[in-house]
Amino acid sequence: MGTSNVQAAPPDLFDTINDRLGYMQAVAAWKVENQHAIEDPAREKIVLKAASEAASKAGFNTDTVEVFFEAQIEAAKAIQLCWANRWHTGSPRPEHVPDLVTDVRPALISLGDKIIEQLSSLSVSPKDQADFNAAVRVDCLPEDNRNELFDALINISETTE
Numbered sequence: 166m167g168t169s170n171v172q173a174a175p176p177d178l179f180d181t182i183n184d185r186l187g188y189m190q191a192v193a194a195w196k197v198e199n200q201h202a203i204e205d206p207a208r209e210k211i212v213l214k215a216a217s218e219a220a221s222k223a224g225f226n227t228d229t230v231e232v233f234f235e236a237q238i239e240a241a242k243a244i245q246l247c248w249a250n251r252w253h254t255g256s257p258r259p260e261h262v263p264d265l266v267t268d269v270r271p272a273l274i275s276l277g278d279k280i281i282e283q284l285s286s287l288s289v290s291p292k293d294q295a296d297f298n299a300a301v302r303v304d305c306l307p308e309d310n311r312n313e314l315f316d317a318l319i320n321i322s323e324t325t326e
């Protein structure tokens with residue numbers, strides 16, 4: 166109180182991580198509709214580069230942040246695959262799908278920047294796992310991917326110079 170250095174509580178960060186994963190149903194719908202593969206290695210490189218640059222500016226060890234973003238990408242693809250399988254087996258696809266290139270991808274980069282910004286003012290520890298699991302719970306996210314995400318998150322460190 167009375168300080169300008171407001172600490173983001175881990176739940177805010179966890180909500181942002183969940184928000185990013187929450188886009189993956191729409192990403193999958195766009196890809197199915199446009200016959201685009203779920204995995205897009207060229208795009209992954211762009212996402213990782215953006216994360217690494219933002220992490221470096223914020224004073225993080227970029228390797229540890231990249232491992233976390235790689236885990237987010239793996240989780241994102243697992244969610245998309247799960248939705249594609251559901252639609253393949255007869256579940257109805259969403260009717261209104263935002264454009265991946267003009268709408269969703271820029272939003273995903275912004276959420277990535279927000280994640281790094283929120284990380285800057287807090288540290289996440291193993292005791293936060295229950296809160297993480299309560300916040301990060303989008304449909305179709307496999308348990309293993311969620312655990313990998315949390316492990317990568319608690320391993321993020323600052324630069325050591």
Ligand SMILES: C=C(O[C@@H]1C=C(C(=O)O)C=C[C@H]1O)C(=O)O
Pocket residue numbers: 192203204205206208209212237238239241242270273
């Ligand atoms: C979200 C997408 O799907 C996959 C996941 C990515 C991500 O999480 O940033 C990037 C590329 C794709 O392999 C996408 O194509 O933009």
